[in-house]
Amino acid sequence: MKKRLTVQKISLIGLLAALSLGIYALEAMIPVSNIAGIKLGLANVVTLTAMVLLGRAEAGFVLGIRILLATTFYGTFISFAFSLCGGALAYAVMCLTVNRLDKKQLWVISVLAALAHNAGQLCVAALVSGTSAMFTLTPYLVISAVGTGVLTGLTAQRLYFSPLRRFGGSHRE
Amino acid sequence: MKKNIRWAVIFSAVVLVCLGVIFFGQLTADSKGAEIYLGGKLYKTVENIENTQPGEITVRTPEGFNRICWHNGSIWVEEADCASLTCKKYGKATLIGETIVCAPHGLVIKVVGKTDDEVDAMT
Numbered sequence: 001m002k003k004r005l006t007v008q009k010i011s012l013i014g015l016l017a018a019l020s021l022g023i024y025a026l027e028a029m030i031p032v033s034n035i036a037g038i039k040l041g042l043a044n045v046v047t048l049t050a051m052v053l054l055g056r057a058e059a060g061f062v063l064g065i066r067i068l069l070a071t072t073f074y075g076t077f078i079s080f081a082f083s084l085c086g087g088a089l090a091y092a093v094m095c096l097t098v099n100r101l102d103k104k105q106l107w108v109i110s111v112l113a114a115l116a117h118n119a120g121q122l123c124v125a126a127l128v129s130g131t132s133a134m135f136t137l138t139p140y141l142v143i144s145a146v147g148t149g150v151l152t153g154l155t156a157q158r159l160y161f162s163p164l165r166r167f168g169g170s171h172r173e
Numbered sequence: 174m175k176k177n178i179r180w181a182v183i184f185s186a187v188v189l190v191c192l193g194v195i196f197f198g199q200l201t202a203d204s205k206g207a208e209i210y211l212g213g214k215l216y217k218t219v220e221n222i223e224n225t226q227p228g229e230i231t232v233r234t235p236e237g238f239n240r241i242c243w244h245n246g247s248i249w250v251e252e253a254d255c256a257s258l259t260c261k262k263y264g265k266a267t268l269i270g271e272t273i274v275c276a277p278h279g280l281v282i283k284v285v286g287k288t289d290d291e292v293d294a295m296t
Binding site: 075076078079082101102104105107108111124125128129130131133134136137138139140142143146150 | 192212270277279
């Protein structure tokens with residue numbers, strides 16, 4: 001596998017980042033009261049798909065661009081800290097697990113990443129507020145991570161096993 | 174396929190344990206109160222949020238304010254002047270252990286369970 005960033009890859013990264021930002025914005029518009037701050041995290045479908053189609057570094061770019069742009073458009077510094085910490089932890093877990101599990105187990109990677117994401121956000125919340133009071137939310141967040149992780153993971157898995165795969169080029173066949 | 178099932182079993186077990194923790198937490202308490210933390214310290218304890226009489230408190234910080242209301246076993250942020258309004262969007266916290274965080278103001282609201290002897294000890 002060549003490490004070079006080709007024009008094709010750069011444009012794909014841009015496209016996926018835009019797609020993920022769009023999904024993020026659409027999801028933010030859904031007027032459901034988000035209990036315990038739970039949301040589906042559909043934008044992660046794109047990150048996960050980018051990771052299996054393009055590779056780790058490329059997925060990192062997609063995620064980084066999305067977090068940066070989402071913050072400039074909708075966020076504040078604190079929401080940036082939340083996104084970054086959750087995103088970085090989820091990304092780390094994805095990087096560690098993506099080669100150890102089959103592509104048929106993408107949904108497992110997604111659940112693990114969702115768990116890491118929630119753990120990261122919980123830690124930021126604890127740091128920002130200076131109390132450990134919110135750790136009682138843990139069981140709620142674990143359940144939500146498993147639920148949303150399965151949904152987004154299965155979506156990404158479906159995408160991976162679709163004709164879209166050929167856009168990924170010859171990466172890790 | 175086998176791997177899928179194995180993982181599904183693991184995750185179901187984790188979810189079941191969490192559900193158990195939540196339900197056990199609800200069952201062991203006799204009434205519900207709330208704790209409001211500000212800047213890492215306990216700012217105020219609301220003894221009982223199950224009153225049919227609605228109650229409210231406005232917490233003011235240098236960064237802004239949060240108007241917190243409680244009624245019929247739920248507590249929620251009615252009004253706030255932060256940028257993200259995550260706390261308001263959270264909606265009502267009803268179950269014991271639920272926590273509303275307003276990160277810009279360093280405010281945490283937590284629903285806690287109270288047992289009767291604890292109430293007795295206080296009165």
